[in-house]
Amino acid sequence: MPSLGLFITGTDTGVGKTAVAIAIAAERRAAGVRVGVYKPVASGVVFDGSSDIERLWEAAGRPLTLAEVCPQAFAAAIAPVQAAAVEGKRVDEQLLRDGIGPWREACECVVVEGAGGLFSPLGEQSLNVDLARDLGLPLVIVDAARLGMIGRTLTVVRAARAEGLEVAEVVISHVQPLAGSPDDPTSEAGIVRHGVEELMRRLPPVPVRELGYHSLHE
Template sequence: MNSRRGLFITGTDTDVGKTQVAYGVAAALTHHLGIDDVRLWKPVQTGVSVGEENADSYRLRHGSRIGNQQEEDIVSVTLPDPLAPWIAARRSGLALDYHHLVEEGKTRLAQGGMWMVEGAGGLGVPLTKQHLILDLAKDLALPLLIVARAGLGTVNHALQTIAYARQAEIEIAGIILNGYQDGEEANVKDNAMMIEAFGDVPVLGILPWMAEEADDAWRMAWAATVAERVNLHQLIGLERN
């Protein structure tokens, strides 16, 4: 089976660690699976400026340490207000051109390589007055990687996200449960079992909480953790159960 040309990475909620998982997967694919030319794209980010250390574009570039993409190339639209893109754009006096964003995405995908495309929040986040993140994921036609919390409440959030994606006929590559604390692993495995049983979607990894740090040693440790605990081959379509 040929590998996928990329993944659209979404979360079940805000602050589930989607960006950290995204750059960890990119780094693990590059440095541990030996896949050349992994690329990153953040279509829209809000509440930051390019170059700020808390900007998703900055974290994607510096957290993954792959390729030669500059931060300005990783992100397409940056809006200052920490709100859904539709409202953040409106408050800035701008109008997001959804169709231009889709065409840009398709152009990037046509360049080759394996793309890790990170959405903004979850699938139900409004991009424009007429479009949600769900629509962008569908129009880019990339399989979905869902990042979910590890703990209590994640089964409900995960199943709702799965159902929403299926309603739009979006392929789901799998789910990663992120951020379990010491002593919680048994409960998280039960959560994974329930998600697989009721959602009919594979949980491809269970990741521990690792507070993000800026040094290279931490980045290498995080990439190694992702490589060890996530089924990367199945994630990118090189194998299926």
């Protein structure tokens, strides 16, 4: 029986997807759920104990193996197809889809972290949106807590729906500490407070939450 899961995607690269995937995996695990973590392809990977893949695996309680967390990991910190090519390889499109198999057998919930944004390429053919659809998973859409978050987030939510995908949650991720006070509308903190409130007003029934900087980096 296929297990439940979530596909973590973003409005762009560098918006805090991994931190959100880690937080969700840790929450599920703390709730007693057997949680899996799957990164279909990753680039810029150095296995030094602090790579995204290792951090995801730790958050889930080290289930299965690191090679099953990410069956296709490449060293160059560029897009996956180009990072594979640097090593004389190609992204295996079928493995992107089949790599979730062991997790579906072993776990009750699989947290899948895409690469880049929803319409970023994963392989020569597949975009993130294609894989999310083929895996049959609802999306968690992540954006960074900074100016422009309303427009970026609504664009991706609407594009996802136009592709027939379900949006389970929006998470605004603090990728850096925010200056100023939430009560000052001209400060970074005030801009983010307004942005989150505006998204909460416009997105129901989709829940919107913030993941604070400290909760990401402790």
